[in-house]
Amino acid sequence: xxxxxxxxxxxxxxxxxxxxxxxxxxxxxxxxxxxxxxxxxxxxxxxxxxxxxxxxxxxxxxxxxxxxxxxxxxxxxxxxxxxxxxxxxxxxxxxxxxxxxxxxxxxxxxxxxxxxxxxxxxxxxxxxxxxxxxxxxxxxxxxxxxxxxxxxxxxxxxxxxxxxxxxxxxxxxxxxxxxxxxxxxxxxxxxxxxxxxxxxxxxxxxxxxxxxxxxxxxxxxxxxxxxxxxxxxxxxxxxxxxxxxxxxxxxxxxxxxxxxxxxxxxxxxxxxxxxxxxxxxxxxxxxxxxxxxxxxxxxxxxxxxxxxxxxxxxxxxxxxxxxxxxxxxxxxxxxxxxx
Numbered sequence: 001x002x003x004x005x006x007x008x009x010x011x012x013x014x015x016x017x018x019x020x021x022x023x024x025x026x027x028x029x030x031x032x033x034x035x036x037x038x039x040x041x042x043x044x045x046x047x048x049x050x051x052x053x054x055x056x057x058x059x060x061x062x063x064x065x066x067x068x069x070x071x072x073x074x075x076x077x078x079x080x081x082x083x084x085x086x087x088x089x090x091x092x093x094x095x096x097x098x099x100x101x102x103x104x105x106x107x108x109x110x111x112x113x114x115x116x117x118x119x120x121x122x123x124x125x126x127x128x129x130x131x132x133x134x135x136x137x138x139x140x141x142x143x144x145x146x147x148x149x150x151x152x153x154x155x156x157x158x159x160x161x162x163x164x165x166x167x168x169x170x171x172x173x174x175x176x177x178x179x180x181x182x183x184x185x186x187x188x189x190x191x192x193x194x195x196x197x198x199x200x201x202x203x204x205x206x207x208x209x210x211x212x213x214x215x216x217x218x219x220x221x222x223x224x225x226x227x228x229x230x231x232x233x234x235x236x237x238x239x240x241x242x243x244x245x246x247x248x249x250x251x252x253x254x255x256x257x258x259x260x261x262x263x264x265x266x267x268x269x270x271x272x273x274x275x276x277x278x279x280x281x282x283x284x285x286x287x288x289x290x291x292x293x294x295x296x297x298x299x300x301x302x303x304x305x306x307x308x309x310x311x312x313x314x315x316x317x318x319x320x321x322x323x324x325x326x327x328x329x330x331x332x333x334x335x336x337x338x339x
Contacts, residue, residue, distance in 0.1 A: 016038055016041070016042060017051070018039065018042060018051060018054040018055045018057075018058045019054070019058075021035050021038045021039055021042075021055075021058065022035070022058045022061065022062070025062065032062055032064070035062060036059065036062065036064045036066070036069070039055045039056075039058060039059045039062075039064070040055075040059070040068065040069065040072060042055040043055045043056055043059070043072055043076065044072060049080075049081075049082035049084050049085050049173075050084065052076070052080070052082065052085045052088075053082065053084045053085045053087070053088040054088075056073065056076065056085065056088035056089055056092055057088050057091075057092075059092065060088075060091065060092040060095060060096060063096065065096055065097075070093075070097050070100060070101070073089045073092050073093050073097070073101075074089075074093070074101065074104050076088075076089040077089035077090055077093065077101075077104060077105075077108060078104065078107075078108070081173055082173060083114035083116040083117050083169060083172070083173065083175070084116065084170075084171075086108075086112065086114065086116075086117045087114075087116050087117050087120045090105065090108065090117055090120050090121050090124070091120055091124070093105060094120075094121070094124035095124075098124075098128075098133070099132075102133060102135070102136060105121055105124075105136055106135055106136055106139050108121065109121055109136070109139040109140060109143060110139060113176040113177065114169055114175060114176065115162055115165035115166045115168075115169050115175070115176075115177050116166045116169040116170065116175075118143060118162065118166075118177075119162050119163050119165070119166035120166075121136075121140065122140050122143075122144070122159060122162060125137055125140045126159075141155070143162075144158040144159060144162065145158070147161050147162055147177070147179065148203075150179040150182070151179060151182050151200070152200050152203060153200055153203050153204065153205060154203045154204060156260050157204065157205055157260055157261055159257045159260055160205075160255060160257040160258055160260050160261060161179075161182070162177075162257075163255035163256075163257045164210070164215075164255065165177055165178070165179075166255075167212065167252070167255070168215075168216055168219060178219055180222070181215070181218050181219045181222060182198060184218050184222065184225045184229075185197040185198040185215065185218075186198050186199070186200065187229060188225075188228070188229060188234055189234075190209035190235060190268055191233055191235065192209075192235075192268060192291060193207055193209055193266045193268055193289065193291075195207035195209070195266055196209075197209040197210070197214075197215075199266075201263075204261075204262075204263035205261045205263065205264055206263050206264060206265050206266070207264070207265060207266040207267075208261070208264060208266070208267050208268070209266075209267075209268040210267075210268070210269060210272070211238070211239070211268075211269075211270070211271055211272060212250070212252050212272050212273075213238070213271075213272075214235070214238040214239070217238060239271055250273060251273055251274070251275050251296075252272040252273055252274050253274075253276070253278075254269065254272075254274065254278035254280065254281070255280075256278075256279075256280040257280070258278065258280050258281060258284075259280040259281075259283045259284065261284065262284070262285070262286065263286055264284050264286060264287055265286050265287060265288045265289065265309075266287075266288065266289040267281070267284070267287060267289065267290050267291070268289075268291040269290075269291065269292045269295070270291050270292060270293045270294045270295070270314070271293075271294045271295070272295060273295060273296060274292065274295040274296065274297060275295075275296045275297065275298075276297070277292070277297050277299065277300060277301055277304075279301065279303065281307075282301070282303040282304065282306045282307060283306070284307065285307075285308060285309060286309055287307055287309055287310055288309050288310060288311045288312065289310075289311065289312045290307070290310060290312070290313050290314065290315075291314035292314065292315055292318075293314045293315055293316045293317050293318065293338065294316075294317040294318075295317075295318050296318065296319055297315070297318040297319060297320065298318070298319040298320060298321075299320070300315065300320060300324065300327055302324075302326050304327070304330065305326065305330050310334060311334060311335040311336070312334065312335060312336045312337065313331070313334055313336075313337040313338070313339070314337070314338045315337075315338065315339050316338040316339055320339070323339065327339075
């Protein structure tokens with residue numbers, strides 16, 4: 001009998017998936033109440049963090065609001081080992097149970113070490129303008145102030161650094177905020193830009209050469225910094241490693257908070273496996289140099305014309321097969337371009 005029950009549980013676990021449950025509700029095959037119970041069983045019982053996180057997301061999408069789901073979300077946010085699950089729980093609480101879960105969110109900002117979770121709560125905080133949530137805003141600002149002080153930038157731009165750290169924290173259970181490497185990034189030079197990977201002047205980021213693989217490599221092996229810094233062109237060596245890393249097929253999404261870098265003049269995002277042109281770049285009114293070459297972009301949005309200060313554009317080695325007429329006119333206004 002025990003064997004039969006165990007086999008039945010395994011079969012049910014394999015049969016149920018968050019997407020299948022949600023689809024069943026959409027198609028009218030099961031009620032929202034039954035779906036809620038099924039999703040809750042996955043949140044509590046699945047040993048796969050992706051399944052738990054997706055179950056939480058779809059529970060939010062179904063607007064499940066009973067006391068049971070709140071308690072489960074609170075437990076997940078406070079104690080689940082996966083930052084991905086804690087992030088999903090924080091988003092759900094912030095959207096549906098904000099008043100009830102405010103103290104829990106504040107506790108998490110004070111104690112959680114994962115930038116993936118803290119970035120999500122910071123995003124939530126930026127959407128709030130109610131004085132009732134001033135205590136959460138205060139904790140987030142204190143956290144961002146520490147980042148700003150460590151990197152040497154104004155607090156507003158610290159949100160972008162936090163979001164970069166959240167990128168590095170993806171798929172990492174034990175990743176904590178790590179800011180020491182930013183001193184390395186300030187010293188390594190990108191010969192194309194004629195600037196460091198991270199150039200800060202008057203507490204504002206003016207130049208950024210961000211390659212996910214290169215930055216992550218130095219974070220993981222900081223002992224390599226001295227050897228790499230002695231190379232004539234460190235990017236050649238590191239880009240070779242990046243080609244190998246591309247096999248992991250990570251598709252980079254540039255954080256929207258890059259728009260907060262209002263003094264940014266030079267930006268290199270080449271070789272990042274970017275699929276969609278980052279819309280947030282188009283608000284960078286001071287940007288003079290943009291290199292987004294060697295990615296997987298297939299279309300250039302018309303909004304690129306908003307970059308009134310742009311002089312140099314590198315967008316070659318992408319998946320662009322046709323140059324739109326509006327882009328032809330725009331290119332004539334530039335000093336130099338590769339496409």
